Amino acid sequence: MSERKNFNHIQYILPSLLFILVIFLIPIIYTLVISFFSWNLLRPDLGIKFVGFKNYLQALKDPFTWETIGRTFYFVIISVLLELIFGFSLALSLNTEFKGWKIVQSIILIPFMIAPVVVGFAWKFIVNNDYGPLPHFLINLGLTSITENPLLANPTTAMFMIIMADVWEYTPFVTLVLLAGLKALPQEPYEAAYVDGASAIQRFFYITLPLLRPSIMVAVVIRTLTSLRVFDTIFIMTGGGPGSATETLSFYGYRLAFQSYQMGYSSTINLISFFLAIIFTLIYMKLIGWDSNE
Amino acid sequence: MNKNIIIKIVSLIIVIIALIWTLYPLVWIIFSSFKAPLEQFTIPPKWIPEKFTLRNYKxxxxxxxxxxxxxxxxxxxxxxxxxxxxxxxxxxxxxxxxxxxxxxxxxxxxxxxxxxxxxxxxxxxxxxxxxxxxxxxxxxxxxxxxxxxxxxxxxxxxxxxxxxxxxxxxxxxxxxxxxxxxxxxxxxxxxxxxxxxxxxxxxxxxxxxxxxxxxxxxxxxxxxxxxxxxxxxxxxxxxxxxxxxxxxxxxxxxxxxxxxxxxxxxxxxxxxxx
Missing domain, CATH: 1.10.3720.10 (MetI-like)
Known part of the structure; x- marks a missing residue:
């Protein structure tokens, strides 16, 4: 009986397991292998040479690698923090009783369904110094110093514009996760706190926040993972520029492979991204308790 | 009782800001898709096209x-x-x-x-x-x-x-x-x-x-x-x-x-x- 049962579940899982293993592990192993080679796609005459750890040493020694990792984390931390603040305020607001919230929720969900390429285009258009509405809005507010240079041509504002596009696209996700968490909170602690005469602010800090911690952590880790992969909006809005002010790890890996054609070195840089993805995936699994059952 | 009203008003304001923020780029793109080429380049930019045209979709x-x-x-x-x-x-x-x-x-x-x-x-x-x-x-x-x-x-x-x-x-x-x-x-x-x-x-x-x-x-x-x-x-x-x-x-x-x-x-x- 147990043997039959065993056969049974393998039969369900095997096709997709094989699919994922073939499609996922072969490219990863391939990346690992070519990260030890020097291979320029435009110079077939140089051949594909084994260079040992040379790419890794170069990546570690080059300050640009560290600057790019720094920029990536700057982007991730600021966007996730803003998404958390906005998403939380919005989730708390939508958790109050009001008839129109259902429609509001649908509208707020829309950015999440829009292709990141289109999000990038929309914001690029909006912040365009000549034809976009935002710079003129800022000028009307008297903030002329910000709009002296085109917003995407100034290193500081360019990064902030990318963050803004990301916040626009993913705040809905954070809002929905937190709202689902808020709706699932037990009522008893609130009733007890009400009897004890706790103020709204006390109730928020001593009941809502601690009870909601799992949802907050899930939102933060998933968003960290997904914003580490940011590429589309950067590609469309700035192409990594001005200079390399908006170049993140993903974009750097892409540029090395498809603009400098250095297959080996690009693979090494991509493995750094992959390594970060592994770490945060493990953290996520620990959070939702997938590592603890047996 | 008073506090509840304050919370409701604050919530309403946050939701309205969120709605404007969400719809801002969308509405801009929707209006732009109905503008004739000349109207795209007016400075300062205008939100609502003077003449709606299906040219872009055509x-x-x-x-x-x-x-x-x-x-x-x-x-x-x-x-x-x-x-x-x-x-x-x-x-x-x-x-x-x-x-x-x-x-x-x-x-x-x-x-x-x-x-x-x-x-x-x-x-x-x-x-x-x-x-x-x-x-x-x-x-x-x-x-x-x-x-x-x-x-x-x-x-x-x-x-x-x-x-x-x-x-x-x-x-x-x-x-x-x-x-x-x-x-x-x-x-x-x-x-x-x-x-x-x-x-x-x-x-x-x-x-x-x-x-x-x-x-x-x-x-x-x-x-x-x-x-x-x-x-x-x-x-x-x-x-x-x-x-x-x-x-x-x-x-x-x-x-x-x-x-x-x-x-x-x-x-x-x-x-x-x-």
């Missing part, structure tokens, strides 16, 4: 290449979503129903496949499809899209399957059904809303995929996000046609997404209620 739909791009997107999205469901549903069922000692490892691989940055996968995909002489065909892009949607389908459907009590199937099996019959006749109809939400989200992943499409598609197999990018990278951007193309790209997904909204939210937050 240009899009009268260009055979653009229309082809649209159907490429439909083809790639449909094929990869079907693949995701064929592979994903049985695996999700297997994971939800059987205690397998390697289940954690498998969950890790599935989640990692879902979370791996696309840039890590795109280079080996490019080199391998070049080696296999598949460049310029639909095969690499369809497989690449299913690479993202299969793990997603497994992950999401697992949540929906585990909500169906096992006793239902057991009852069916006592009545003489095999496990497979119990699955197809009893369980699948019950998780149908979950399946529709999963397929929409899988479709969303493939429809919106850009990096793989950029690297793996040729002129013949190009999808909509790549077309949008081509407009943006031109020196003289025709913002009007561009806006129309952007809207044509996003409208199908917004419509489908809102249709399955409730289950979509549930699927997106799998694991977060635990």
């Amino acid at each position: 240009i899009f739909f009268s260009n055979a290449e653009f229309v082809r791009t649209f159907f490429n997107s439909v083809l790639v999205t449909t094929s990869s979503t079907i693949l995701a469901l064929i592979f994903g549903i049985p695996a999700a069922y297997g994971l939800a129903r059987f205690n397998w000692k390697h289940a954690n490892l498998l969950s890790f691989i599935i989640l990692l496949a879902r979370m791996t940055p696309p840039v890590v996968m795109v280079l080996p995909f490019f080199l391998i499809s070049r080696y296999l002489n598949l460049s310029g065909t639909y095969i690499p892009i369809i497989i690449a899209c299913s690479f993202f949607s299969v793990p997603f389908a497994v992950w999401m459907m697992q949540g929906f399957f585990s909500e169906i009590p096992e006793s239902l199937e057991e009852a069916a099996r006592i009545d003489g059904c095999t496990r497979f019959e119990a699955l197809t006749k009893i369980v699948l109809p019950l998780v149908l809303p979950g399946i529709s939400a999963t397929s929409i989200l899988c479709a969303l992943i493939s429809w919106n995929e850009f990096l793989f499409a950029l690297v793996l598609t040729g002129q013949e197999t190009r999808t909509l996000p790549v077309l949008v990018n081509m407009f943006v990278s031109e020196k003289n951007v025709d913002w009007g046609v561009m806006s129309a193309a952007a809207l044509i790209t996003v409208i199908p997904m917004i419509v489908f997404g809102l249709l399955v909204q409730n289950n979509l939210v549930k699927g997106l937050t799998v694991g977060s209620e635990k």
Whole structure:
């Protein structure tokens, strides 16, 4: 009986397991292998040479690698923090009783369904110094110093514009996760706190926040993972520029492979991204308790 | 009592700001798609066009290449979503129903496949499809899209399957059904809303995929996000046609997404209620 049962579940899982293993592990192993080679796609005459750890040493020694990792984390931390603040305020607001919230929720969900390429285009258009509405809005507010240079041509504002596009696209996700968490909170602690005469602010800090911690952590880790992969909006809005002010790890890996054609070195840089993805995936699994059952 | 009113007012203000913030770029693009070229370039920019014109949409739909791009997107999205469901549903069922000692490892691989940055996968995909002489065909892009949607389908459907009590199937099996019959006749109809939400989200992943499409598609197999990018990278951007193309790209997904909204939210937050 147990043997039959065993056969049974393998039969369900095997096709997709094989699919994922073939499609996922072969490219990863391939990346690992070519990260030890020097291979320029435009110079077939140089051949594909084994260079040992040379790419890794170069990546570690080059300050640009560290600057790019720094920029990536700057982007991730600021966007996730803003998404958390906005998403939380919005989730708390939508958790109050009001008839129109259902429609509001649908509208707020829309950015999440829009292709990141289109999000990038929309914001690029909006912040365009000549034809976009935002710079003129800022000028009307008297903030002329910000709009002296085109917003995407100034290193500081360019990064902030990318963050803004990301916040626009993913705040809905954070809002929905937190709202689902808020709706699932037990009522008893609130009733007890009400009897004890706790103020709204006390109730928020001593009941809502601690009870909601799992949802907050899930939102933060998933968003960290997904914003580490940011590429589309950067590609469309700035192409990594001005200079390399908006170049993140993903974009750097892409540029090395498809603009400098250095297959080996690009693979090494991509493995750094992959390594970060592994770490945060493990953290996520620990959070939702997938590592603890047996 | 007073405090409640203050909270309500603050909530209302936050919601209104959120609505304006959300709709701001959308409304701008919608209006721009109805503007004639001259009106695109008024300084300062005007929101509402003086004369609504369908010119931009006509240009899009009268260009055979653009229309082809649209159907490429439909083809790639449909094929990869079907693949995701064929592979994903049985695996999700297997994971939800059987205690397998390697289940954690498998969950890790599935989640990692879902979370791996696309840039890590795109280079080996490019080199391998070049080696296999598949460049310029639909095969690499369809497989690449299913690479993202299969793990997603497994992950999401697992949540929906585990909500169906096992006793239902057991009852069916006592009545003489095999496990497979119990699955197809009893369980699948019950998780149908979950399946529709999963397929929409899988479709969303493939429809919106850009990096793989950029690297793996040729002129013949190009999808909509790549077309949008081509407009943006031109020196003289025709913002009007561009806006129309952007809207044509996003409208199908917004419509489908809102249709399955409730289950979509549930699927997106799998694991977060635990």
